[in-house]
Amino acid sequence: MFKLQLQKRINNERGMTLIEIIIVVTILASLVAILGTRVAGAQRKANVKQARIQIAEISKSLDMYFQDCMSYPDTNLGLAALAPGGEAGCPNWGPEPYIKKVPVDPWGNPFVYYLENGSYTIISYGEDKREGGTGYAADISSND
Secondary structure, rough: OHHHHHHHHHOOOOOOOOOHHHHHOOOOOOHHHHHHHHHHHHHHHHHOOOOOOOOHHHHHHHHHHHHHHHHOOOOHHHHHHOOOOHHHOOOOOOOOOOOOOOOOOOOEEEEEEEEEEEEEEEEEEOOOOOOOOOOOOEEEOOOO
């Protein structure tokens, strides 16, 4: 009698069929695809926000430079005028650097800086790393 019950239990625990395995794998793949696109979208949005924050911080450093030097760095000096070694553009520079090093945007590219008619503009070309673009590839500017 014990052997009969054991045999029934073994027969009932055969495992998953191939169809069941395929269904489970399909469901898991669908979940990964859905979550992956959401995570990627969140990262893209975070990069844009980070670029805006960096531009705001650079703007603060430029304003401190302006207070000490009575002008903004010219386009040729660029943001390097704020970093160590940038004192050549201003006799009242410092006493500490305005930034530790010349920053790059979240996509690894240097910010574009230019001075025109006493006003500066800082630009990140965004995700596509080219001028122009739309959506996440749009330029991000201190004038936005």
